[in-house]
Amino acid sequence: MRILTAAQLRALDQATIRAEKITSGELMERAAKAFTKAFTRHFPDPERPVVVVCGTGNNGGDGLVVARRLKSRNYKVSVIQANIGTRSADNQDNFKRLKGQGIEVRQLTQGDPWPAIAPEAVVVDALFGTGLGRPVAGYWAELIDYLNALPNFRVAVDLPSGLSSDGPQEGPCVHADLTLCLGLPKLALFAPANTQLLGNWELVTFPLADPDRLHPEVGGGPAYQATLNDASELGGLLKKRYANDHKGTFGHAFLVAGAFGTMGAAVIAGRAVLRAGAGLLTCHIPRSGYEIMQISFPEAMCKVDTHRYHSTEIGDLGAYDSIGIGPGIGQEALTVEAVRSVLSRYERPMVIDADAINIIAAHPELLKLIPKNSLLTPHPKEFARLFGETEHDFARWQVQREVAKRNGLVIVLKTGFTSIATPGGELYFNPTGNPGMGTAGTGDALTGVLTGLLAQGYDPVTAARLGVYLHGLAGDLAAEELSQEFLLAEDVVSHLGQAYRKLRE
């Protein structure tokens, strides 16, 4: 599913109107109908009052249609009409259509005292959407502050009013508890800095033209800026398994993980490699980790280092279909040399995580040794160590894209909505996962999943998109069953089976 800028969304609306021979009013009706359906799912009780706060653009127009539609379902709905500027044509039409419906409308003009809103009412925020042209200021900014100070549950139409859809946040913004985003996702939904403003968000879909056909209309460049991974596409990327397949078919993975005190990282990552479907796994570990590994994880084969506590000398790599390196390896000088040697000798895409990333950050000359199309999986702090600090989420995505392209790498930036930048310049966002996964070892599990997918012959971009999705989905299924608080990394790994099954459905 494509992620478009506000300007591209406007072009898409026009393309839809032309292609389907409908009016803009009919498109607004479509959007508001889909919104109302989602809204009534969240708030099924028509007795609970709903106050729709409408602006004068099409976001306000949506709000007016929503009010009319809720009224026809017998909801106790009223409207506050904020007279911000000139009404858009569809706003005007829908304002007229409110007449005679028995909906109370209160007008709000600059300088008016704030309207009273019953505390149990759901406030529907339809002041501004993607048409926001500048930060909200003056009286209307104070209205936003007033709404934010109320105890009411706030549901945003399309975007919380005041939110910048395509860039860093400037100015006041409604703090929504729930955002029902219309049509296609906007980049702002994925920015960690916007989490508090958006509340939970959901996408409300309705038929729109195909954005991939928009190119000429938006004046060059790609017709979309990023893509949201969705199950229907990813499910189709899963490889089939045949009756005569055997462990050789599914690849032999090699994992360099663990040190004295951090052998758990090797156990978790190793389990994830095989649970993701790789045929064979060999782990390179320091001598003191040998019993730990063999006892807790008998399915793995072990290559034991000459050093008791760290990995220092890593042997022949020729036999392996994929390599994962980094979880728990530490940053000892001898380990730095071991990483250098692996990076310079292996020629296929590999997975680089955790301490291997920190080692590369401390020895930037290593970046050039990384085999092309390898996967790097930094979290934001590791990303900053590698590629420098950025001012905001949008700048970081830009840097992520540039470094992925320049170095020919797949960069997996681990956040709430993990982003994946590819050597071809694409940016993908992942929708699965939950805060319960913020617990020790889940990153090691992701390294294992990715290494396991590469071993099975998935191309690196597909491995990243699938791996991040499956890992997050396994975490979601585990949290559903066990609660977010209870979750351990091993629960994520043990739910990979259900995640695969669900994705194949």
Ligand SMILES: NC(=O)C1=CN([C@@H]2O[C@H](COP(=O)(O)OP(=O)(O)OC[C@H]3O[C@@H](n4cnc5c(N)ncnc54)[C@H](O)[C@@H]3O)[C@@H](O)[C@H]2O)[C@@H](O)CC1
């Ligand atoms: N495909 C879709 O998703 C559709 C979306 N529609 C809705 O249309 C919205 C966009 O509508 P518009 O483009 O009319 O824009 P908005 O309704 O978001 O706001 C534009 C209005 O606010 C004014 N304005 C902008 N920034 C301001 C500021 N800082 N202070 C004061 N006034 C300001 C503008 O001059 C204009 O009058 C979307 O967010 C969505 O809700 C639908 O109606 C049509 C279909």
Ligand SMILES: [K+]
């Ligand atoms: K809004």
